[in-house]
Amino acid sequence: MATNPFIPLSIPNFEGNEEKYVLDAVRQGWVSTGGAYITTFEKQLAEFLHIPAAVMCQSGTSALHLALVECGVCPGDSVVVPTLTFIAAVNPVKYQFAHPVFMDCDDSLCMDPVKLREYCETECERVDGKLYDKKNHSRIKAVIVVHVFGNMADMERIMDIADQYGLQVIEDATEALGTKYLEGRYAGQYAGTIGDYGAYSFNGNKIITTGGGGAVVARDAKHLEHIKYLSTQAKDDPLLYMHHEIGYNYRMTNVQAAIGVAQMEELPEFIERKQKNHEVYKELLRDCKIGKLLDFRTGTSANKWFYSFELYPDGISADQAIEKLAQENIQARAIWGLIHEQRPYREDTAYRIQRAAVYRERIINLPCSTQLTYEQMVRVADLLGSLWQ
Numbered sequence: 001m002a003t004n005p006f007i008p009l010s011i012p013n014f015e016g017n018e019e020k021y022v023l024d025a026v027r028q029g030w031v032s033t034g035g036a037y038i039t040t041f042e043k044q045l046a047e048f049l050h051i052p053a054a055v056m057c058q059s060g061t062s063a064l065h066l067a068l069v070e071c072g073v074c075p076g077d078s079v080v081v082p083t084l085t086f087i088a089a090v091n092p093v094k095y096q097f098a099h100p101v102f103m104d105c106d107d108s109l110c111m112d113p114v115k116l117r118e119y120c121e122t123e124c125e126r127v128d129g130k131l132y133d134k135k136n137h138s139r140i141k142a143v144i145v146v147h148v149f150g151n152m153a154d155m156e157r158i159m160d161i162a163d164q165y166g167l168q169v170i171e172d173a174t175e176a177l178g179t180k181y182l183e184g185r186y187a188g189q190y191a192g193t194i195g196d197y198g199a200y201s202f203n204g205n206k207i208i209t210t211g212g213g214g215a216v217v218a219r220d221a222k223h224l225e226h227i228k229y230l231s232t233q234a235k236d237d238p239l240l241y242m243h244h245e246i247g248y249n250y251r252m253t254n255v256q257a258a259i260g261v262a263q264m265e266e267l268p269e270f271i272e273r274k275q276k277n278h279e280v281y282k283e284l285l286r287d288c289k290i291g292k293l294l295d296f297r298t299g300t301s302a303n304k305w306f307y308s309f310e311l312y313p314d315g316i317s318a319d320q321a322i323e324k325l326a327q328e329n330i331q332a333r334a335i336w337g338l339i340h341e342q343r344p345y346r347e348d349t350a351y352r353i354q355r356a357a358v359y360r361e362r363i364i365n366l367p368c369s370t371q372l373t374y375e376q377m378v379r380v381a382d383l384l385g386s387l388w389q
């Protein structure tokens with residue numbers, strides 16, 4: 001019996017110079033943490049983001065960890081984080097033996113600035129310009145803002161709060177490479193370049209991939225330089241093996257960067273396809289009775305990395321919808337389990353989580369690869385339409 005061809009959720013796209021550059025790196029023998037592809041990739045990324053520099057590393061997770069270290073987050077400090085996110089945005093807080101404080105989302109699925117302000121005002125106190133949680137007296141040093149599924153968080157309000165309360169801002173832009181403001185105070189600025197630090201990921205399912213990989217950017221050039229130093233085992237002397245600090249083996253390899261250089265050449269095209277496909281889905285799903293496709297923040301140009309479909313209450317559940325799609329060989333997925341409910345985080349502070357719990361139940365992600373065809377999107381939309389009883 002013929003089955004419908006498989007439609008994957010999100011797969012890499014290697015239509016460009018990936019093979020050529022990787023072969024070149026291997027033939028040259030530059031396969032490890034030195035080599036010209038790494039610095040080329042760094043230059044390309046910085047140019048794309050309209051900033052002076054970027055530092056390549058092993059993963060988005062290591063990028064976030066380095067940013068936290070550079071923020072001076074120490075054991076016992078607190079860091080405000082979202083609960084609706086991939087867990088890698090939060091784990092590095094624990095690597096530093098610091099406490100996460102879980103925050104709710106707004107309707108963009110990103111951190112809710114209203115609750116963030118409320119938490120700082122009502123649950124914290126300021127001593128000598130520093131912010132402390134009243135209950136556990138831990139100092140709130142930073143906030144990690146995730147640009148969920150490529151949607152820009154409300155950075156104007158979040159930056160105002162951070163300025164007022166003296167918090168450093170780390171942007172987790174691992175899903176949002178290419179997302180930028182078109183209007184307002186940050187017009188022309190990209191996700192990841194607005195706060196003090198930004199982290200990107202080139203994992204297999206992200207908008208561009210190096211297999212595994214990440215990048216850090218920082219507003220202050222000295223901090224970025226120090227991050228690079230930490231990422232390469234904190235070498236103070238190229239020949240004599242002198243180290244004045246504890247470093248990490250977090251540098252990207254030249255083979256990964258060779259793929260990255262090819263992917264950067266295609267990034268504008270990938271973003272364009274993601275944006276166009278989102279429009280196609282929107283049109284196809286306009287009259288759908290079981291739910292609606294979520295939009296991205298107005299006044300921004302989002303990379304539209306993942307497409308979120310919100311199921312209406314009292315209808316088919318997310319689990320059922322995913323199961324029905326799977327039966328037709330279409331891969332969809334649920335949104336993440338809330339992090340404050342996961343075993344390693346149950347003892348930590350969660351501040352009035354409400355919306356995140358609702359979205360957790362109601363959102364599924366639809367196939368969104370850059371190779372997606374019109375016919376495939378019609379199949380997905382038709383199937384969703386057929387689930388209405």
Ligand SMILES: *Cc1c(COP(=O)(O)O)cnc(C)c1O
Nearest residue numbers: 059060061086088089174201203
């Ligand atoms: C992918 C992702 C990360 C981690 O990136 P890796 O490169 O896989 O380590 C962190 N945060 C979010 C929100 C992500 O989606």
